[in-house]
Amino acid sequence: MRSSSAILLLASAALLGAQQPTPTTASAAPTSDTSYIDENGAAHITRVVPVPENISPEAQKVLSRRVPDTAHPDEPLAQRRARMVENAAHASDAWRKICAVNIADSEIAGVPVHLVTPADPSTAETNKVAINLHGGGFNVDSGSLAESIPIAVYARIKVVSVLYRLAPEHPFPAAVDDTVAVYKDLLKKYTPNHIAIFGTSAGAMLTAEVAVKLKQLGLPLPAALGIFSGMGDFARHTDSEAIFAGGGLSGHLDLPKPGPDRPDYVGSTDPRDPALSPIYADLSGLPPTLLLAGGRDYLLSGAANLHRAFMHAGVDARLVVFDGLPHAFWYDPSLPESIEATHLMADFLRKKLGS
Numbered sequence: 001m002r003s004s005s006a007i008l009l010l011a012s013a014a015l016l017g018a019q020q021p022t023p024t025t026a027s028a029a030p031t032s033d034t035s036y037i038d039e040n041g042a043a044h045i046t047r048v049v050p051v052p053e054n055i056s057p058e059a060q061k062v063l064s065r066r067v068p069d070t071a072h073p074d075e076p077l078a079q080r081r082a083r084m085v086e087n088a089a090h091a092s093d094a095w096r097k098i099c100a101v102n103i104a105d106s107e108i109a110g111v112p113v114h115l116v117t118p119a120d121p122s123t124a125e126t127n128k129v130a131i132n133l134h135g136g137g138f139n140v141d142s143g144s145l146a147e148s149i150p151i152a153v154y155a156r157i158k159v160v161s162v163l164y165r166l167a168p169e170h171p172f173p174a175a176v177d178d179t180v181a182v183y184k185d186l187l188k189k190y191t192p193n194h195i196a197i198f199g200t201s202a203g204a205m206l207t208a209e210v211a212v213k214l215k216q217l218g219l220p221l222p223a224a225l226g227i228f229s230g231m232g233d234f235a236r237h238t239d240s241e242a243i244f245a246g247g248g249l250s251g252h253l254d255l256p257k258p259g260p261d262r263p264d265y266v267g268s269t270d271p272r273d274p275a276l277s278p279i280y281a282d283l284s285g286l287p288p289t290l291l292l293a294g295g296r297d298y299l300l301s302g303a304a305n306l307h308r309a310f311m312h313a314g315v316d317a318r319l320v321v322f323d324g325l326p327h328a329f330w331y332d333p334s335l336p337e338s339i340e341a342t343h344l345m346a347d348f349l350r351k352k353l354g355s
């Protein structure tokens with residue numbers, strides 16, 4: 001076995017909901033697989049999951065990080081925002097070391113944006129643009145630059161990263177409205193077949209929401225969508241949410257809570273509203289779509305379900321899953337898989353934007 005450490009998956013309805021007073025230690029951790037299905041069908045299981053041998057040494061190292069299972073993710077919003085902004089700065093700095101770009105802050109239709117372009121203007125195709133919708137759980141900007149920088153360079157286009165209004169101060173549909181306003185303004189300069197929309201995590205969900213909204217408004221649709229580590233159903237929780245945490249199999253994980261997913265973003269909207277949860281929408285006629293996820297991504301099930309919905313609607317949709325990797329792993333450019341993933345994203349968008 002390539003790594004002597006193994007990652008313990010505790011996916012028990014009882015174990016996941018319990019807060020242990022001290023972290024699980026090597027002496028206390030189970031060393032064999034168990035499985036019990038209770039009268040309600042809930043699985044009470046342990047699994048010993050070795051680090052996959054088919055991923056890069058860099059990714060293996062990431063998966064081998066030890067995070068205590070008592071480290072609870074709940075934190076005040078202000079603290080979360082400060083932490084995520086710092087993480088986002090580190091990620092964007094790391095990407096700028098390998099991708100030379102120019103970044104300018106501006107406004108489009110009254111909405112603040114980052115304008116990200118290749119540093120060498122001779123490589124850019126000025127008649128094309130991609131709109132980025134950043135991740136961050138709808139309540140913080142975790143990647144407006146880390147998501148945009150590699151796409152601008154690898155796809156050789158301008159990326160407009162929309163700094164949409166955040167929840168809980170501005171629940172749905174504020175972020176959709178901001179993005180639609182930016183899109184309508186860009187239509188004055190770009191033809192729709194030269195515009196793409198993409199995003200990661202919350203931004204991936206928002207990408208699907210915006211596409212549905214554009215169709216409902218009768219506006220011309222963009223040439224392509226990129227839905228990366230996202231989902232399209234706020235009304236129902238999925239299997240992967242009960243298995244994986246933000247880092248995959250390590251760290252603390254609570255059972256999915258009853259009620260709509262991300263209630264601060266959903267607000268008073270019916271979680272089955274098709275403009276909020278695209279899986280309930282008429283998706284026919286939407287543009288070609290690339291979906292990406294990690295094999296240990298807590299939104300893996302959501303991405304798979306949305307992909308099926310797109311395919312049932314006749315959309316040219318494809319799903320790529322990177323074995324063993326966690327949610328939004330491409331924020332870290334030190335992983336060879338991140339370089340591969342961002343090239344897949346950029347190549348797909350560039351090809352769909354056409355000539």
